[in-house]
Amino acid sequence: MKPLTILSYVLLSSLPTSLAHPGMGETMNQVKRAALASRAEAKQLIGDLKTLKDAQLTSIGKDIKAILLGTKGAESNTIDTSIPPGTVDSAACKADLCCVWKWISYEMTAKFNGTSGRCTKFARGAVRLGFHDAAVWTNTSTSGGADGSILLTNEIDRVDNDGLEAVADVFKAWYNKYNKYGVSMADLIQFGANVATVVCPLGPRIRSFVGRKDNAKAGPTGLLPGVDDSADKLIKLFQLKTIDAHDLVALVGAHTTSQQHFVDTTRDGDPQDSTPGIWDVAFYGQTTGSPPPRVLKFASDIVLSKDSRTKGEWQQFIGGQAHWNEDYAKAYTRLSLLGVNNINDLQECTKVLPPARTSFTSQDQVVLDMWLQGQFDQLNNLVDDAIMLSGVITNPGKKREE
Ligand code: HEM
Numbered sequence: 494m495k496p497l498t499i500l501s502y503v504l505l506s507s508l509p510t511s512l513a514h515p516g517m518g519e520t521m522n523q524v525k526r527a528a529l530a531s532r533a534e535a536k537q538l539i540g541d542l543k544t545l546k547d548a549q550l551t552s553i554g555k556d557i558k559a560i561l562l563g564t565k566g567a568e569s570n571t572i573d574t575s576i577p578p579g580t581v582d583s584a585a586c587k588a589d590l591c592c593v594w595k596w597i598s599y600e601m602t603a604k605f606n607g608t609s610g611r612c613t614k615f616a617r618g619a620v621r622l623g624f625h626d627a628a629v630w631t632n633t634s635t636s637g638g639a640d641g642s643i644l645l646t647n648e649i650d651r652v653d654n655d656g657l658e659a660v661a662d663v664f665k666a667w668y669n670k671y672n673k674y675g676v677s678m679a680d681l682i683q684f685g686a687n688v689a690t691v692v693c694p695l696g697p698r699i700r701s702f703v704g705r706k707d708n709a710k711a712g713p714t715g716l717l718p719g720v721d722d723s724a725d726k727l728i729k730l731f732q733l734k735t736i737d738a739h740d741l742v743a744l745v746g747a748h749t750t751s752q753q754h755f756v757d758t759t760r761d762g763d764p765q766d767s768t769p770g771i772w773d774v775a776f777y778g779q780t781t782g783s784p785p786p787r788v789l790k791f792a793s794d795i796v797l798s799k800d801s802r803t804k805g806e807w808q809q810f811i812g813g814q815a816h817w818n819e820d821y822a823k824a825y826t827r828l829s830l831l832g833v834n835n836i837n838d839l840q841e842c843t844k845v846l847p848p849a850r851t852s853f854t855s856q857d858q859v860v861l862d863m864w865l866q867g868q869f870d871q872l873n874n875l876v877d878d879a880i881m882l883s884g885v886i887t888n889p890g891k892k893r894e895e
Pocket residue numbers: 614617618620621624655656718719720721727744745747748750751752753754755756757791793
């Protein structure tokens with residue numbers, strides 16, 4: 494393990510800070526939230542939790558049940574900042590369930606944290622990978638879900654997964670390195686999504702459970718959403734996954750970090766809000782508003798922002814970072830457990846996640862804003878790698894040619 498890798502994990506808590514996104518109007522929002530919650534659909538249980546009685550639940554089983562039912566939050570600040578008890582091969586490390594995950598967390602943090610402080614394309618890819626492994630499932634599926642099959646079979650070659658090739662290679666290399674210590678692909682992918690989320694500035698620190706089983710059989714096709722699907726189709730598709738309209742609105746907020754490549758190939762690298770690589774709520778407001786020209790809104794996000802079943806929650810998230818983080822964490826916990834039938838036996842390694850970055854000042858936003866206005870082209874790939882942007886403008890006066 495390179496010292497730099499550990500350093501990157503430790504440094505995350507000491508980046509320049511100032512409150513960039515205060516939770517404006519939070520009190521009014523709480524009132525509206527209470528009203529919306531009373532109209533919310535009943536949350537469904539999944540996997541073995543559907544049949545196990547309360548008396549049979551482990552303490553983790555009880556916590557996960559409460560998270561799924563919405564009565565308990567899924568964020569946690571429990572952190573163990575100590576250096577692991579030994580190298581990953583040592584007897585001391587092998588005796589500690591979360592030790593190997595700590596080493597993995599160091600390695601992932603280094604890959605996901607950009608030198609600009611934004612999270613990298615690998616972080617964004619890891620969140621999308623977690624979604625695409627888990628969401629290949631419905632409540633009538635006999636296989637699929639968060640089972641690692643996206644990288645253990647040829648699922649990754651499906652057109653739905655265009656753009657995930659690079660992050661897939663990174664995860665396969667991690668799997669080849671850590672599988673011999675008992676790490677499943679299914680856990681690696683979901684743990685990776687949670688590390689990536691918290692490495693993105695302002696992202697929630699989501700409780701992280703391990704013990705999922707791998708599946709070497711490809712999941713069913715046709716279960717991932719399309720960017721041109723109607724709101725009705727999207728809401729119904731996610732309902733089949735036990736994800737209600739409210740949770741769907743929270744989950745698509747992950748597009749706050751995104752830079753698309755395939756929706757419009759002539760605009761490769763254009764982001765979905767003006768702050769790519771930052772887990773803020775700008776995405777919600779900009780999807781309904783008039784963002785800078787380089788922001789490319791997905792048709793699927795636009796229809797969800799307008800549908801009567803989803804627009805109330807969409808509006809709620811516009812000024813509510815804490816509210817969104819809380820709801821995203823719960824919704825992602827559900828997503829990360831779809832198709833898992835041993836939830837009651839899972840164990841928890843949240844303590845090895847890097848710290849949350851609850852405030853962030855982006856030093857490169859001023860340059861990025863010029864780029865978003867189309868003032869020059871050069872940043873495309875550089876932003877994508879979340880590399881510090883200073884010094885990259887060779888001809889800032891040049892207008893982008895359309
Ligand atoms: C309505 C449902 C959804 C649709 C139609 C959708 C569609 C898309 C599309 C078309 C892209 C761009 C791919 C490319 O051109 O490179 C994308 C990117 C992304 N999606 Fe979604 N998505 C949905 C839901 C979700 C959910 C639930 C999550 C996570 C929980 C998620 C996470 C991401 C992330 C992080 C990216 C950015 C990847 C990057 O920057 O490389 N998406 N999504």
